Structure formats: C-alpha cells, structure tokens
Amino acid sequence: MKGGPRHLWEAVADHDRRLGWVMLGPAVVYIVAFIGVPFVLAVLLSFSNATVGNPTIHHFVGLQNFIQVIHQRQFVTGLENSLLVTFVTLALLLVLATIEVELLARPFRFKRLVQTLLILPWAMPVALAAIAWLWLLDSQFSPLDWIFRQIHVLGPGGIFGPAMHFYYLGRTGLALASIIALNVWRMLPLAVIIVLAGRLSIPQELFDQAEIDGAGVFRTLFRITIPALTPVLIVAVLFTGLLVFGDMAIVNLLTSGGPGNSTQVLPYWAFLQGINGGDLGAGAAVALFLLPVLLAVAIFALHFAYRSRED
Amino acid sequence: MAVLEIRNVTKHYGKIHAVDGIDLELEEGELLALLGASGSGKTTLMRMVAGLEQPSSGDILIDGESVVGIPPRHRNVAMVFQSHALYPQMTVRENILFPLKSRKVPKETWQERIDWAVSMLRIDHLLDRRTTRLSGGESQRVALARALVRDPELFLFDEPLSALDAQVRNVARAELRDLQRRTGITTLYVTHDQLEALGLGDRVVVMKDGRIRQVGTPEELYARPADLFVASFIGNPPMNLIERGETIVGVRAEHLVLKDRADFTDAGIDLALRVGQLEFLGSEWLAYGVEEDGDGGRVVVRLPPDLGDNVTLGERYEFVAERRHVKHFDKQSERLVE
Numbered sequence: 001m002k003g004g005p006r007h008l009w010e011a012v013a014d015h016d017r018r019l020g021w022v023m024l025g026p027a028v029v030y031i032v033a034f035i036g037v038p039f040v041l042a043v044l045l046s047f048s049n050a051t052v053g054n055p056t057i058h059h060f061v062g063l064q065n066f067i068q069v070i071h072q073r074q075f076v077t078g079l080e081n082s083l084l085v086t087f088v089t090l091a092l093l094l095v096l097a098t099i100e101v102e103l104l105a106r107p108f109r110f111k112r113l114v115q116t117l118l119i120l121p122w123a124m125p126v127a128l129a130a131i132a133w134l135w136l137l138d139s140q141f142s143p144l145d146w147i148f149r150q151i152h153v154l155g156p157g158g159i160f161g162p163a164m165h166f167y168y169l170g171r172t173g174l175a176l177a178s179i180i181a182l183n184v185w186r187m188l189p190l191a192v193i194i195v196l197a198g199r200l201s202i203p204q205e206l207f208d209q210a211e212i213d214g215a216g217v218f219r220t221l222f223r224i225t226i227p228a229l230t231p232v233l234i235v236a237v238l239f240t241g242l243l244v245f246g247d248m249a250i251v252n253l254l255t256s257g258g259p260g261n262s263t264q265v266l267p268y269w270a271f272l273q274g275i276n277g278g279d280l281g282a283g284a285a286v287a288l289f290l291l292p293v294l295l296a297v298a299i300f301a302l303h304f305a306y307r308s309r310e311d
Numbered sequence: 312m313a314v315l316e317i318r319n320v321t322k323h324y325g326k327i328h329a330v331d332g333i334d335l336e337l338e339e340g341e342l343l344a345l346l347g348a349s350g351s352g353k354t355t356l357m358r359m360v361a362g363l364e365q366p367s368s369g370d371i372l373i374d375g376e377s378v379v380g381i382p383p384r385h386r387n388v389a390m391v392f393q394s395h396a397l398y399p400q401m402t403v404r405e406n407i408l409f410p411l412k413s414r415k416v417p418k419e420t421w422q423e424r425i426d427w428a429v430s431m432l433r434i435d436h437l438l439d440r441r442t443t444r445l446s447g448g449e450s451q452r453v454a455l456a457r458a459l460v461r462d463p464e465l466f467l468f469d470e471p472l473s474a475l476d477a478q479v480r481n482v483a484r485a486e487l488r489d490l491q492r493r494t495g496i497t498t499l500y501v502t503h504d505q506l507e508a509l510g511l512g513d514r515v516v517v518m519k520d521g522r523i524r525q526v527g528t529p530e531e532l533y534a535r536p537a538d539l540f541v542a543s544f545i546g547n548p549p550m551n552l553i554e555r556g557e558t559i560v561g562v563r564a565e566h567l568v569l570k571d572r573a574d575f576t577d578a579g580i581d582l583a584l585r586v587g588q589l590e591f592l593g594s595e596w597l598a599y600g601v602e603e604d605g606d607g608g609r610v611v612v613r614l615p616p617d618l619g620d621n622v623t624l625g626e627r628y629e630f631v632a633e634r635r636h637v638k639h640f641d642k643q644s645e646r647l648v649e
Contacts, residue, residue, distance in 0.1 A: 208363050209396035212383045213457070214413035223409070227400035 045284035052278040065285035069273070074261050075286060078269040081176065083293075085265065086245045089183045090237055096184065097191040097236060098226065101199045104192070122189035130253035133182050137168035137254075144168075172262040175255050179263055182254060183244050190243075191236045198232025199225070231305045238301040242294055266290055314339050314497040315360065315465055320369030322355050322521075329355040330366070331521035337465075342491050342498040344512030346505060346544070352521035353501045354469060360499060361467055362386050374464055384414075389458035390467040393474055395450045397442040397457075404438040407457045414461060428456040431490060448479045455487075459494065466491075466498040472507060484510055505545050509533065517541050535638070536561070539645040542638065548597065548611045552640075553582075555605075558648070559640040564597065564611040566636035569618070570629040579637030582630045584610055586622055596622075603627055 012018050044057045046065050069075050104115065121129065136144055145165050148154040156162045168178045202225065210220045226233075248267035251257060257264045257272070266289060274283015315337035322330040330352040337343050345353040358364045360371060362383035370377050378386050389410070398406050407428060411421050429435045432452040437445065445453065451471060458466060472480050472487070488511050491498055502508050508515045509529040517524045517532065517540070525537040536542035542550045542561050551567075553560045562580055570581070584600030596619030598612045612630055614622065622628065639648045 203394065203396075205392045205394050205396045206398065208361075208383075209390065209392060210398075210409075210413075211363070212361055212388065212390045213410035214384045214415075215409070216384065216413070219413055223401075224398060 042284045042287060045280050046288050048281050050280040052275070052280060055280060061281070065281045066288075069282055069285050069289075074257075074264050074269050074272075075266075077261055078264040078266045078286075079289070081262075081264055082245060082266045082290075085176065085180055085183065086241060088180050089187065089244050090241050092180070092184045093187055093191045093240055094233060094237065096188055097195045098221075098229070098233075100188070100192050101195045101229075102221070102225070104196055105199050118192065119189045121186050126186070126249045127253060129182070129186060130250060133178075133185075134169075134254065137178055139165055139167050139170055142166070142168065169255055170259055172259060175259060175263045179250060179254060182250050183247070186250075187240045187244060191240050194236040194239065195229060195232055198229050202228050234301050234305045238298060238305075241297055241301075245294060245297075246290060313337055314374060315499065316370075316372040316375075317356070317360070318370040318372070320356070320359060320366045320371060322352075322359060322364065323367045328521050330359070333369075333518075333521075333523060335516065335523070335526070337497055337499060339497050340495045341513045342488075342500055342511055344508035344515045345499065345501045345518060346503070346508040346512075346515050347518035348503055348544075350520075351518040353518050355521075356518075357467055357469055357499060357501050360465070361388055361390050387464040388467055389461055389463040389465075390469065391451075391454045391458050391471045393470045395454040395471070395474070397445075397450055397453055399443055401442065402438070403434065403440050403442060403445075403453050406442060406453060407460050410457060410461050416461065424460045424462070428460040431459060431494065432456045447475050448483060451475065451483060455490065459496075462496075464497065466496045468498060468500045470502050472502075472504075487511060506547065509545070517544060535647065537647055539640050542640065542647075548613075550638075551610045553580075553602065553605065553608050553610065554642070557642050559642055559645075561638040561640060562632045562636060564613040566632045567610075567612045567630040568632065570631050572618075573631050575631075575633055577634055578631035579634035580632050582610060583627060584612065584630060585627050586624055589619065589622065589624060591619060595619075598622060600628070 012022055041057075047061065047063075048057045048059050049061045049064075050056055050059070100118070104111075104118075108114075136142060142165065145154060148160075148166070149158070149164065152158045154160055154166065155164055160166075166174060168174045206224060206228075207220065210224055215223070246267055248265065248271050251263055251265050251268045252271070255263045257268055266286060270283050270287035270290075272283075273286055274280050277283070313336040315335070317333050317335040320330060320333045321328065333352075333356060335343075345356065347353045355364065359366050360373075362378065362381060366379060371379055373386060373388070397403075398409060401409070404425075407425055408421070410416075411424065416424070429438065432455055434449070434452050434456060437449060437453065442450065442453065451474075454471070472483055475483055484507060491511075500508075500511060509532070512529055514526060515529055515532055516526045519540055525532060525541045527535075532541060532545050536545060536550070539552065539559065539561075543552060546563055548564045550561045550563050553562075560580060567582065582605075583603040584598075585603055586598050586600045588599040590597040590599070595616060596614040598614055598619075600610050600612065602608050602610060610630075640646060641648050
C-alpha cells in the first residue's frame with residue numbers, strides 16, 4: 001500500500017539536503033532555544049534596569065549597568081580571581097594530564113580498575129564532590145589535618161608550627177588554593193580523556209625508534225611526545241578552560257565567595273547580583289564580561305591548533 | 312668472532328611460539344636476510360636482537376657479550392623500520408642529530424659524522440626540510456643516514472623497502488646493496504620478498520613458524536632447496552612440484568625447454584603439457600599448462616620471447632629439463648633427496 005507515510009519518508013530520505021536539515025533540526029532548535037535565546041536575553045537585560053520583582057526589558061538605560069559593576073569591589077576581585085584560578089588550574093592540568101596519560105598508555109595490572117577510579121571525579125555530580133571536599137577541608141574535623149598531625153607537619157613540633165589545623169577555607173590564600181585544587185581534581189579526567197586519545201594515536205614505532213636511538217624518558221617526552229600532543233593539549237585547554245572560567249558551583253558550595261569576598265569569581269558574582277540580589281540588569285552585565293575573555297581564548301586556541309596541524 | 316650470535320632463542324606469547332629455537336651467527340660485514348611470510352617469527356627475532364622484546368629462553372650475544380636484559384639504549388645497534396619512523400616535528404638535520412645527542416656521542420665528532428652520512432646517502436639538499444615534506448624514497452634515505460651516523464656494530468632493517476612504490480624499490484634495492492658494500496656494516500635484514508632477500512643477502516635464512524628451514528647463499532637456496540617449503544618460496548614463478556608416487560619432483564619454470572629444442576639428451580624429466588593459458592610479461596612468456604599423462608597437475612613454463620607467439624592454446628607440447636635442474640623431494644618428510 002503506497003502513499004501516505006511512506007511517500008513522505010521517501011520525499012525526505014532520498015534528498016540529501018532535506019535529510020540533512022531534518023537531522024540537524026533538533027540540534028539547531030536546542031542551540032537556539034537554550035543558548036541563543038538566553039544569550040540575547042542576557043544582552044537585553046544588561047542594557048535595561050530589570051529586576052526580579054519588575055522584569056521589564058524595554059527600559060533602556062545604556063551602559064549604566066556596566067559602569068556601575070566595574071566600580072564594585074567584588075567585581076574587581078571576582079575578575080582577578082577568575083583569571084588566576086583558571087590560569088593556575090590549566091597549568092596544573094597540562095602537567096598532570098601529560099604525566100597521567102603516559103601512565104595510561106602503558107599496560108599494567110588492574111588497569112581497568114584504575115581507569116574507572118580516575119574517571120570518577122568528573123563523573124561525580126559537582127555537589128557531591130563539593131560536599132566530600134567540604135569535609136576534607138573542614139576547619140575542625142579535616143582528615144587531611146589529622147594525617148598531617150600524625151606525620152608531624154602540624155601540631156606541636158610540626159613543620160608548620162604549633163597550629164593543629166590548616167583552616168583551608170578560612171584563610172584567603174588557602175581558600176583560593178582549595179578552589180584551584182578542587183577544580184583540578186574535577187577537570188583532570190576530562191583533560192586526560194582528550195589527551196589520551198591524542199597520545200594513543202602516536203605510532204608505537206616512533207617510540208621504538210627513539211629507544212633504539214638512545215633517548216631516555218625525558219628526551220622522548222619533550223622531543224617526541226609533547227610536540228605530537230600539542231594540538232590535542234590545546235583542545236584540552238580549550239574545553240577545561242571554558243568550563244573552569246564559567247563555573248560558579250564550586251565557589252558557591254565551597255566558600256560562598258568567602259572568607260570576606262576573597263574567593264569571589266565572576267560567574268558567582270553575576271549570580272549573587274542578579275538572582276540573589278534581584279538586580280537582573282547588573283547581574284547580566286557582570287556575566288557578559290565573561291564573554292570577551294572566553295571568545296578570545298577560544299579563537300586563540302583554535303588558531304594554534306590549526307597552525308600546528310599545518311605542520 | 313661473529314658480530315651477532317643467537318643461541319637457541321625462543322619466544323612464547325602464552326601458547327603461541329612466535330620463535331621456536333633459533334641458532335644463528337652473523338659475521339662481520341655480512342648482510343644476512345631473514346626471509347619468511349608474516350607470522351614466521353622473523354620480525355619477533357629481530358626485535359629481540361634490538362632489545363624491544365626479551366627472549367623467553369636462549370641467549371643473544373653482540374660482539375661476544377650477552378645483551379639479554381640490556382635495553383636498546385645500551386646496545387650498539389641501529390634500526391630502520393618499515394615506516395622509516397622519522398620524528399615528525401623535526402627537520403632532517405635534527406633527525407640525524409637525535410641519536411648522536413641521545414647516545415652522548417662526543418660533540419666534536421658530530422659534524423664529520425653527519426657529513427659522511429649525508430654524502431653517503433646524497434641528501435645534503437634535504438637537511439633543512441621538515442620530515443613531513445619528503446617523498447618515500449627521500450624519507451628512506453634520511454632514515455638510513457640517521458642509522459648510519461652512529462656507526463653501530465649492527466644494522467637492523469625491518470622490511471625497509473615495503474613502503475616504496477614498485478618502481479622506486481628496484482633502484483632503492485641497488486642503492487642499499489651498494490651502501491652496505493661501501494660501509495661494510497654488518498646487517499640483519501628482514502623481508503617477506505624473496506627477490507629482495509636473494510638480491511641483497513650474502514646469506515639468506517628462510518623461516519617458517521618460528522623455525523629455520525634453511526640457511527645458505529642465494530645460489531644454494533635457489534639450486535638446492537632443503538625442503539618443499541623453501542623450494543616453493545624461493546623463485547618467481549614458484550618451482551613446479553609434480554607428484555610421482557612417493558616422490559615429489561621439482562623443476563623450475565625457467566629450466567623447462569621444448570623437447571625438440573633441447574640441446575641435451577640426458578633429460579631429468581619428460582613432461583607432456585596441454586597449454587591452457589599464456590601470459591606475456593615483456594621479456595618472456597609464461598605458459599600455464601596441465602599434465603597430460605600424469606596426475607593433471609598444473610605446471611608453469613617460461614618461454615623465450617620468440618617462442619611465445621608460436622605456442623597455441625589448447626595444444627599439447629612436450630618439455631624436458633636437464634638432470635641437474637630436477638630435484639626430488641620425499642613426499643612424507645618433504646625434504647630434498649640427494
């Protein structure tokens with residue numbers, strides 16, 4: 001029985017372009033609805049004086065929101081911290097991912113188990129991870145502190161003085177370090193997955209040849225492995241960098257921006273201003289400051305990746 | 312003293328015996344070809360000599376000293392892989408310098424070593440080029456220069472010509488032979504191509520299933536194959552093997568001549584063939600026929616160019632061969648009967 005549904009199916013399936021649009025459709029709808037529309041909305045909000053109580057977009061106030069937020073102390077701190085945390089996290093990720101990938105590229109016993117464990121930080125919901133770390137970094141009951149006391153790093157006669165605790169989240173420097181640590185811990189599996197794919201595509205014969213030519217571990221690493229990994233390392237930097245820079249969950253859960261305002265970061269400040277504080281216009285303005293940085297990083301990284309491909 | 316000694320070496324992967332008891336000696340200045348099909352164990356054996364794998368049992372001695380357990384970095388061998396394995400993010404010059412730096416060769420000798428290797432392989436115009444911008448033949452010469460520059464005890468070649476186009480391969484083979492003669496470096500050469508082995512080797516080792524079937528000069532292997540496997544592996548087209556009761560008679564396509572054209576009387580074999588196919592190969596013809604009075608086995612005969620036109624398909628022709636060219640193999644043991 002011809003005609004009807006079958007006819008419609010053939011009208012689409014036999015024409016490549018139409019089929020292409022049909023298959024792309026859901027993805028396009030998703031991007032427009034959940035990324036495009038909110039983005040446009042954010043831009044409109046930043047130029048308005050909308051609040052949660054009175055969310056009207058059409059009161060145009062020009063650059064007033066932007067000027068206002070630039071002068072906020074929390075904004076400046078947030079920008080500095082965002083850049084610092086992201087930069088340090090990425091540097092640590094590059095080093096650690098390269099090392100971990102060297103380990104995973106070789107066969108060893110229990111490798112499957114180790115691989116599963118190494119994925120966990122990324123697979124775990126961020127709230128769960130944050131709560132576990134809140135306990136690890138607790139001012140009174142931190143298990144880390146307990147270990148340090150046992151090995152005489154803390155406590156009377158210890159390397160870091162008679163203090164019994166490190167107060168990881170209570171001191172500015174340490175709090176930022178804790179945020180960086182949690183970011184690295186969480187992002188490392190993602191970075192490793194990306195870099196491992198690149199590492200495994202280096203032909204084994206190259207390493208055999210290097211061994212016979214007399215290269216040791218370090219020479220092989222710096223003259224063969226890392227140059228070959230450059231494009232893939234850039235992709236890893238791009239992905240993890242964007243995720244870290246735009247993340248508010250970790251700061252929210254770990255320090256709430258404290259102590260004082262010292263661990264404030266831009267996305268979290270945008271959230272505090274816009275949602276908690278109710279000033280949608282100002283919140284949107286803060287958030288939009290993220291855009292040029294993220295765009296610059298993305299363009300820069302992709303340019304480098306394409307260039308090393310050319311070689 | 313032999314440069315390389317392999318003493319009863321085996322290699323197991325679980326139940327698989329990749330190498331099953333090999334004894335071999337390599338003399339100085341010699342090019343020894345390891346010939347065999349994939350899975351014969353020849354590459355595994357070479358990798359054990361290089362140090363990339365460890366033997367399950369047996370000993371390997373380079374210059375009289377056992378090297379089992381010593382990593383490749385500390386063995387005085389150089390290796391050239393099938394893919395040439397040039398370091399992609401470096402120039403040709405940096406590639407050639409790499410082993411000198413890694414092996415901590417005295418810096419004063421670098422320039423003269425590079426000059427020598429570069430002139431040997433005639434690649435001075437390529438020195439500053441990126442390795443990704445080389446043709447197959449060029450990259451092979453760079454790989455050779457890189458191996459040469461350290462002046463090692465032993466050269467290992469793992470099918471280095473396989474990646475080249477057929478045209479380039481002949482030239483490359485001749486250049487390789489010339490290079491080896493001039494430098495006199497002791498070489499172990501792995502290949503599955505019997506033409507390469509015969510053309511390059513001072514001696515050839517035929518391997519199958521991890522064992523040696525025959526060792527000898529190319530002439531010995533060609534004229535007196537030790538068993539059926541060697542007989543059918545060496546020579547192109549493969550040796551004709553004809554059943555005669557408990558014996559298998561072997562005679563090569565190039566040794567069969569038409570009976571009325573034969574200039575000898577004492578024939579080692581008398582074959583009547585009905586010609587089914589003719590192949591024109593430029594310098595010769597190949598006639599494929601079926602035995603009339605025997606078991607109907609297929610036989611290939613090489614015909615000189617002038618004869619090819621005069622042979623008709625479907626006709627019966629009689630061929631003979633000189634007694635010295637006819638080999639007899641025992642059907643059971645598959646070995647040559649002298």
